[in-house]
Amino acid sequence: MFDIEVPALFRGRVQVLAPTAFTLAAGSMTGIVGPNGAGKSTLLRAVAGISQDSVAVRRRGEPLHRRAIGFLPQAFSVASTLSVTDCILLGRRENLGWRVPVWARNDARGLLDRFGLADLADRPMSALSGGQQQRVLLVQRLFRNPALLLLDEPTSALDLHHQLSALSMIRDHARETGMAVIAALHDLTLAARFCDRILVLAGGAVVRDDAPAAAFAGGLIENHWNVAPEFLKARDGGLVVVPHAMA
């Protein structure tokens, strides 16, 4: 169990996020959705400890060290010519010395293999497409073995196939290892499909915290996204949200 307590966050004198607190189950995946400027990235950066806000993150009551929190920011683009394998290794930069141990290299290779990225292992990061970079950086953050993983739009550069495969891999990894995941997502269908729970953020406050099936009910989407949603049922019973322009 993870307890996260976020105080009111200010940028200058403007409050950008109201105080909020939530609990995450180990191995769970929580989606954060909300219109642009709702405060999703602000919340994730604060929990990750990047902004200097005093967010309390506890695991079973004990404060969680920042080292145990993994974070993939929205602006991830890499211009470096470091190889993909080197990039994965940097995920454990604190443990690297003058010699990189063979097991670390093999671990990195193994993880690349699992995510279908083995072919890219020796390519320079700068030669990769945006989507490939995003997948490599996702693997890099998993290589860190975080107890809590924060993802800011982890599928923003991915094609349909890789959106599904990346999110299901993350979910499987979370269930296997007990890692808790918070992912900011724009695609409500994707969020409903992969998350155990959804936080809806609007205007700098959490306006809904519920299971996917109930998270968007009651005019919430109309009010905050300014679109008219059509709710459909997918073949597997999942929720599909189709947006239409407001009449």
Added chain:
Amino acid sequence: MSVADRALPWRRQSGRRGVALVAALLILAVLSLLDLMTGPSGMGAAEIWRTFRAGPAGEDRAAAAILFQIRLPQTAMALIVGAALGLAGLMMQTILANPLASPFTLGFSAAAGFGAAASILFGAALGLPLPGHLLTPAAAFAATLAATLLVWLVARARGSQPEIMVLAGIAVLFFFQSLQSLLQFLASPEVLQQIVFWLFGSLLKANWTTVQVSGAITLVCLPFIARDTWALTTLRMGEANAQSLGLDTHALRRRILLLTAALTAAAVSFTGTIGFVGLIAPHAARAAVGEDHRFALPMAALAGALILIIASVAAKLLSSGAAIPVGIVTAIAGIPMLMAVILRQKEI
């Protein structure tokens, strides 16, 4: 194909980088010998070796004096200064995320020049207990540290983003450049000539004291650089990625700023401004061994030393009586080198 099999290219890459480092070291050794053999009085390899074996107190007094009092300190100084500028340049380009950055980007050379000019102009009047040949380097060193302190304070107060540091550095650069111009304007023609001569970077000022001081400062910096090697590599991933990997990028930038300042001051205080080495050596190093700073840092040091040794040999060959100041050679030769680097790389 197993995971271990696929690790082979990586190991090969690692091996290639090691070979490049050893090759650079060997070339540097050969060129250093060439540098020792080059000079107005000419000495062959055999004579150099004989004189070296005989030691400073050898029977051939003239040869011993040339080798031990003139050539060895100059060659050693070229190696130290080149290595220090190469290291400082690579670190500066990494922390400022800017391929055009060099050890002098943040106004260090202008500050050193001001310090030197002030000591040449006012030094005698102050009556300090330091002899003249030590007062000027000490003043240059102190002024460089003062410039660093200004940039450091701005970075500390306003956040250590590259843009803030570059802006603060440019302000410092213009400030010290103006002060230096003012001193030159005030100086009498004889003093002005001395100031201008100092500003041309030259290895002729080298002696065993300068070698010891510059060498010691550079050596002291090395363990601190080694400690941050992986952090610097991580910074190449970009600001957001580095921060999200738990790196305090602002503190790292301030730490590295101090190290580059110490290295640059160690280099320029005794020799004057030697341009382009700190700009080109990092590009050459990254082109040869990539961006992993475990390899790029030593390579940048070797590349810096190589460039300066080549410039030193060239300066002595071009004008065998009064050697052209090596700073002028590096600046002229640096431009085609920089062009070659830009044209060879798709993106720098």
